[in-house]
Amino acid sequence: xxxxxxxFVLVGLFLVSQMGMFIFSFAKGASLAxxxxxxxxxxxxxxMVVIIGNIWLLVFLGEKLxxxxxxxxxxxxxxxxxxxxxxxxxxxxxxxxTLLLNTQGSESTANxxxxxxxxxxx
Numbered sequence: 668x669x670x671x672x673x674x675f676v677l678v679g680l681f682l683v684s685q686m687g688m689f690i691f692s693f694a695k696g697a698s699l700a701x702x703x704x705x706x707x708x709x710x711x712x713x714x715m716v717v718i719i720g721n722i723w724l725l726v727f728l729g730e731k732l733x734x735x736x737x738x739x740x741x742x743x744x745x746x747x748x749x750x751x752x753x754x755x756x757x758x759x760x761x762x763x764x765t766l767l768l769n770t771q772g773s774e775s776t777a778n779x780x781x782x783x784x785x786x787x788x789x
Contacts, residue, residue, distance in 0.1 A: 676732060684725055687718040 691714050698706050729735030765779065
């Protein structure tokens with residue numbers, strides 16, 4: 668019986684995890700229905716807060732139900748510096764690569780074009 672209960676709890680957590688994307692798709696659809704191609708800054712910030720809140724809720728419920736045991740001893744100054752440094756380096760490489768492609772006559776990368784099409788930033 669315990670396995671059945673855990674299964675349905677996991678199904679419930681999965682449904683809760685989809686809440687952020689549902690709200691995003693609803694907001695994007697409403698924005699497109701009103702004739703706006705892009706979301707407003709306020710709507711984008713609200714969506715970010717909702718998604719971060721959804722992640723926090725899932726972590727909280729996971730800890731409360733015993734599915735998740737977080738230890739924060741990994742987050743030392745050195746490790747956080749390596750993570751942030753790697754992120755900044757990756758962004759510099761990505762932006763530098765795009766600028767390099769632009770100087771060679773390519774208007775945008777295939778990934779940039781897919782992002783523009785997917786999010787309607789035409």
